[in-house]
Amino acid sequence: MVARTVDLRSDTVTKPTETMRAAMATAEVDDDILGADPTAFRLESEVAKITGKEAGLFVSSGTMGNLISVLVHCDIRGSEVILGDNSHIHIYENGGISTIGGVHPRPVKNNEDGTMDIDSIEVAIRDPRGELVFPTTKLICLENSHANSGGRCLSAEYTERVGELAKKHGLKLHIDGARIFNASVALGVPVQRLVQAADSVSVCLSKGLGAPVGSVIVGSKSFITKARRLRKTLGGGMRQVGFICAAAFVALKENVEKLDGDHKKAKELAEGLNQIKGLKVDIAAVETNIIYVDIVEGSKITAEKLYKNLEEHGVLVMPKGLSRMRIVLHHQISSSDVHYTLSCFQQAFSGMHQENGSYSISTSRGVSYS
Numbered sequence: 504m505v506a507r508t509v510d511l512r513s514d515t516v517t518k519p520t521e522t523m524r525a526a527m528a529t530a531e532v533d534d535d536i537l538g539a540d541p542t543a544f545r546l547e548s549e550v551a552k553i554t555g556k557e558a559g560l561f562v563s564s565g566t567m568g569n570l571i572s573v574l575v576h577c578d579i580r581g582s583e584v585i586l587g588d589n590s591h592i593h594i595y596e597n598g599g600i601s602t603i604g605g606v607h608p609r610p611v612k613n614n615e616d617g618t619m620d621i622d623s624i625e626v627a628i629r630d631p632r633g634e635l636v637f638p639t640t641k642l643i644c645l646e647n648s649h650a651n652s653g654g655r656c657l658s659a660e661y662t663e664r665v666g667e668l669a670k671k672h673g674l675k676l677h678i679d680g681a682r683i684f685n686a687s688v689a690l691g692v693p694v695q696r697l698v699q700a701a702d703s704v705s706v707c708l709s710k711g712l713g714a715p716v717g718s719v720i721v722g723s724k725s726f727i728t729k730a731r732r733l734r735k736t737l738g739g740g741m742r743q744v745g746f747i748c749a750a751a752f753v754a755l756k757e758n759v760e761k762l763d764g765d766h767k768k769a770k771e772l773a774e775g776l777n778q779i780k781g782l783k784v785d786i787a788a789v790e791t792n793i794i795y796v797d798i799v800e801g802s803k804i805t806a807e808k809l810y811k812n813l814e815e816h817g818v819l820v821m822p823k824g825l826s827r828m829r830i831v832l833h834h835q836i837s838s839s840d841v842h843y844t845l846s847c848f849q850q851a852f853s854g855m856h857q858e859n860g861s862y863s864i865s866t867s868r869g870v871s872y873s
């Protein structure tokens with residue numbers, strides 16, 4: 504039996520807080536298909552207000568939020584969406600925009616910082632004169648923060664430039680904002696400013712904000728009307744959904760202020776890991792709560808042995824390839840958990856480990872733990 508668990512696999516692993524559970528138990532609910540569940544409406548309105556959009560719609564997941572948004576914008580047969588080749592929509596959503604929506608993906612290379620070169624986006628836009636043979640470009644998708652790039656943040660200025668390009672070509676812009684609040688906190692820029700150029704945004708409440716379930720998509724009233732219908736078509740219409748929206752509302756109110764702490768712990772953990780011989784971390788790439796750690800070639804331990812060793816000490820990470828892992832911080836990871844995690848990694852590489860979580864490493868800021 505493992506004495507202690509430090510779950511760093513994702514920020515989706517958090518458990519509802521007592522406040523969330525209390526809110527769920529007393530939530531005002533009603534049939535959200537025959538009318539409007541009042542708590543769902545309250546959550547949708549709050550997210551719309553924060554993002555500066557006309558309306559919102561609660562959906563069960565970020566995947567459903569992206570799928571519905573793409574399908575609303577890509578409403579003609581032969582539609583094509585320009586998106587990052589390393590984006591969540593392109594890699595981790597089962598190709599739903601194609602298999603369910605019949606939308607053709609037009610991947611453009613993601614840079615290491617999560618952006619796509621503006622010129623490359625423009626080159627990928629189909630020339631309408633070739634409509635006899637080409638799909639029809641309808642939409643550009645961005646992702647902020649960008650998960651597979653290590654939680655890197657897209658600036659408001661970059662997003663605006665993509666928005667201007669979309670408008671120039673009569674296209675729409677969708678932002679996969681699963682971690683838009685992380686980007687906002689890390690950049691010190693309000694969410695509304697980061698998504699101003701977007702026609703739609705999918706905002707996850709179940710990631711860093713710690714809600715047990717759900718996302719809210721936001722956009723114009725007309726967009727949300729179409730999205731609501733498509734959600735029903737996909738079987739995503741829900742009846743007394745207010746009891747899960749109540750938890751999401753608590754997350755929105757209570758946990759945004761905790762994100763900066765997650766980012767600081769991520770930086771500290773990244774710096775500590777980077778000091779361990781056999782591991783490599785690009786510290787500059789750690790802008791929010793996500794860390795990618797590479798096991799350097801020739802290190803004393805294989806990835807498989809490392810993960811097994813960590814798991815035996817209760818530390819869970821997300822393997823991402825043969826010699827890379829992903830670590831995600833969230834509000835239920837304490838500073839002591841960070842120190843304990845570092846001692847477990849240290850032990851795995853050098854056989855040194857103290858159960859009380861102390862270890863002797865000094866970070867670049869001269870901070871040492873022992």
Ligand SMILES: Cc1ncc(COP(=O)(O)O)c(C=O)c1O
Pocket residue numbers: 515563564565566567591592646648649650679681682707709710
């Ligand atoms: C960037 C990004 N977009 C979308 C999603 C999908 O969210 P969900 O897992 O709720 O479907 C995720 C999942 O964590 C994600 O990281």
Ligand SMILES: C[C@@H](O)[C@H](N)C(=O)O
Pocket residue numbers: 512513514515595650
């Ligand atoms: C794995 C991925 O699908 C999930 N969105 C996460 O970041 O944990």
